Amino acid sequence: MEKWIADWQTALVLAGCEQCDWLFLLPPDQLPLVCPHCAQADLAQMDETADKPIYTRPPELTLPYRVDTAQAQQKLRAFAQSAWFAPPDLKAERLTSRLHPVYLPLWLVDADVRAQWQAEMGFDYQVVSHKEEYRGSQWHTRQVKETRTRWEPRLGRLQRHFNNRFAPALEEQAKIEARLGRFEWQGSRPYQPNHITHALVRLPNRPPDDAWPEAQQAFMQAAGEECRQAAAANHSRQYKWQPHFSDIHWTQLLYPIYTSTYTDDEGETHTIYIHGQTGNVVGRRKASMKKARRWSLGIGAVGGVLLTLSFIAFLVGLVYAQVMAATAVLFIAGLITAAAAFLPILYAWYLNNYSDGRFEPDLAKSPVLDR
Ligand SMILES: [Zn+2]
Incomplete structure (x- = not known):
């Protein structure tokens, strides 16, 4: 009987979601819990022995939360307030009550690489030409500068050690990264059991063997970039290599996020993610068609009342001419209001069908890492 949870050196249980297949380690007192x-x-x-996951080793490194719970709650409140015609479940207090810190795994890979490589290196150069132009009844000569690229084949040998190249430990990694942005591994610290006592930890579903092709890809990108720099080229393309790897070392890094969820009018649940270091919030904002319809009806009713009043004013104006001026004002106000009545349902319909409803106010600030 293999007891592997003990290696994590803190009281944890294994639990899984039958809907999304995510496996977590979490403190036993957190159950029961809806899948975060x-x-x-x-x-x-689940049973740690009978249901043993594909990879169970504790991480070597964790990346600390820079956004604390209070700040994450504030982000969720802003998310809820920014949603127009929000479904009843998309409320600040409901979102904050479902806030969970979650640690996700990522591989950092080190290796010695020996390789032969070849590529086309591009060198920019400037071409000056002259254009004749007829302006103001005479000819003028204008100087035109243009940048062109000269491509040259290059080849060489490379021997060096690469550190901390990223490889995915989750099948969902690309999707998560596309939404939240990347994480800086700098600032990570050696794993201590107390780092995870308040969080859920997602176990890798891609062990090193499985993630190796992506790791090689990351090494090749790094090598290609170094060769370009060594050749003092502006661009490179068609990079090919025959690498030999040795002394490969895998480090599991846990990086911090928060999740929360809500259910829309159609009963569909949506997850909101918060980047645990930058505080970026990403999630779909759905609108409630019911609520938008109520607003449309309300505005439409006001428009109807104004148009009715303008008709009455018109009838009265036939007798008392000084009321006629009010007729036009009421009629125009009624028309504008009636037209505005379509806006709520149009907005909600657009948001639910055509916009991805994303809320990512400072995604531009998210860190971009060099591989
Ligand atoms: Zn789930």
């Missing part, structure tokens, strides 16, 4: 990833089912406690 999909919110479609309760996490079910």
Whole structure:
């Protein structure tokens, strides 16, 4: 009987979601708990031996939260307030009550690489030409500068050690990265059991063997960039190499996010993610068609009342001419209001069908890492 949870050196249980298949390690007192990833089912406690996941080793490094719980709650409140015609479940207090810190795994890979490589290197150069132009009844000569690229084949040998290249430990990594932005591994610290006592930890579903092709890709990108710099080229293309790797070392890094969830009018659940270091919030904002319809009806009713009043004013104006002026004002106000009545349902319909409803106010600030 293999007891592997003990290696994590803190009291944890294994629990999984039958809807999204995410597996977590979490403190036993956190159960029962709705799945913090999909919110479609309760996490079910599993047997550490019988249900042993594909990879179970504790991480070597963790990246600390820079956004604390109070700041994350503030982000969720802003998210809820920014949603127009929000479904009843998209409320600040509901979102904050479902806030969970979650640690996700990522591989950092080191290796010695020996390789033969070849590529086309591009060198920019400037061409000056002259254009004749007829302006103001005479000819003028204008100097035109143009940048062109000269491509030259290059080849060489490379021998060096690469540190901390990223490789995904989760099948969902690309999707998560596309939404939240990347994480800086700098600032990570050696794993201590107390780092994870308040968070749920997602276990890798891609062990090193499985993530190796992506790691090689990351090494090749780094090598290609170094060769370009060594050749003092502006661009490179068609980089090919025959690498030989040795002394490969895998480090599991846990990086911090928060999740929360809500259910829309159609009963579909949506997950909101917060980047644990930058505080970026990403999630779909759905509108409630019911609520938008009520607003449309309300505005439409006001428009109807104004148009009716303008008709009455018109009838009265036939007798008392001084009322006629009010007729035009009421009629125009009524028309504008009636037209505005379509806006809420149009907005909600657009948001639910055509906009991805994303809320990412400072994604531009998210760190971009060199691989
Ligand atoms: Zn789930």
